[in-house]
Amino acid sequence: MHTPDVLDTRILSVGTALPGAPVGTAELARRFGMDALWEQWVDAFIGTRSRHLAVDVATGRQTATLADLATEAGRRALDRAHVEPHEIDLLVMGTSTPDQLMPATVNVVADRLGINDVSSYQLQSGCSGAVQALDVARQMLLTGRHRTALVLGGDVVARFYDMTADLSALPPEQLVNYVLFGDGAGAVVLTTEPAPGTTTLRAVRTRLVGLGREPGALLEWRGPVDRNPGRAPAAEDYKAIEKHVPLMAAQMLDETLDEAGWTREDLHHLLPPQLSGRMTERIVAHLDVPTAAEVSCVDETGNNGNALVFFQLERALEKLGPRERAVGIAIESSKWIKSGFALERD
The missing domain is CATH 3.40.47.10 (Thiolase/Chalcone synthase)
Known part of the structure; x- marks a missing residue:
């Protein structure tokens, strides 16, 4: 339970980024040659009207990387928090789809944002990875060794898609991915510094x-x-x-x-x-x-x-x-x- 004498971790800002315009289910249906019944199935059982993809549906060309999206989200979070890159002393990122095995995407983002000489961590995890990243950052902030953290999370799943696939031939456990997932990134600035109204x-x-x-x-x-x-x-x-x-x-x-x-x-x-x-x-x-x-x-x-x-x-x-x-x-x-x-x- 929270008590007043415990050091608090405050959210100064949030930033997010999506790759391009939303892609509706009808557009996916046209791209993959699916019929109106498929659209009805998506609406009835999935219920996701649109998604943003880091791949051009028409050409299959990748239009954004995870580092691109995370950098955009991180920059927005920093700007909204009125925090300069040199004020960040801790970076933590959660993702299941890093751009490469090495270098870690979190470090590529740090370089693009102008953040250096900090502790940085990348967690390999699915949807809970964002919360795991918040947990790691919060625990490290509460030690008093760090004061301000940039926490990142995001995924680019569309790069795993086969845009030439015959969806009518796919089993349900693979077919669902084409309508279920989207791409994007987000960022939060956390601090233990006093910040009234946060x-x-x-x-x-x-x-x-x-x-x-x-x-x-x-x-x-x-x-x-x-x-x-x-x-x-x-x-x-x-x-x-x-x-x-x-x-x-x-x-x-x-x-x-x-x-x-x-x-x-x-x-x-x-x-x-x-x-x-x-x-x-x-x-x-x-x-x-x-x-x-x-x-x-x-x-x-x-x-x-x-x-x-x-x-x-x-x-x-x-x-x-x-x-x-x-x-x-x-x-x-x-x-x-x-x-x-x-x-x-x-």
Whole structure:
């Protein structure tokens, strides 16, 4: 539970970046030769109206890298916080799709932003990676060794797509990826310095709960030696996700509230997991927090992985009034990680 004499971690700003204009389901259907029934299936079972892709749908050419998007998001966050690059002394990034194995994308972004002589970390993780990055940054700030952190998160999944694929021949666990995911990046500036009128990060939790469970999501990283055409580059076990995610989200909501010393009745806003539009609707209904207004974005941005939390945060900070509270939850299905964080406006 928070007590006044404990050092606070405050959110000074949020910045986000999307690659280009939204791509609607109808545009994808035309590109891949799918019919109106496919569009209806996407609307009924996925519920994501649009997504932003770092690949030109017409040509298959990549139009933006993760470093491009993260740099844009980071620069916006720094500008909004009125923080200069030399004032940052800690960088943490969460992603499942780094541009390269080396150098780490976080360090490429630091170079582009003019940040140097700092501690930097890159976490390899799915949707919970953004919360893991917040957790690592917060814990390091609370030691007193660092004062101001730039926390980044994002993914570019579209570069794994085969834009020449015959979608009608793909199994459901591969087909769903073409409509489920989008690309993007986000950034948050955190500080332990006094900053009246800002939002405080009261609690952050991440828990691996994948013991004995088969992965619910797969994203390959291959080189010329280990390429195997028999293995799909990306796949989702959507049935397992539908089964486990609502329960894990409810568990993490209770755990995060307990850590913050709050009850469900104390919540004004809820940032639920953002797998897809329809899944988010089911999760919100399962969580049953009638006092909290939902803060979601996935039906517009697509599931852009580690960027989602930042897009939700950006919207939440616009809505939070004085003394209002919010809880965010992210669930990673690759090897089942549940995570959550608690916010309170001064």
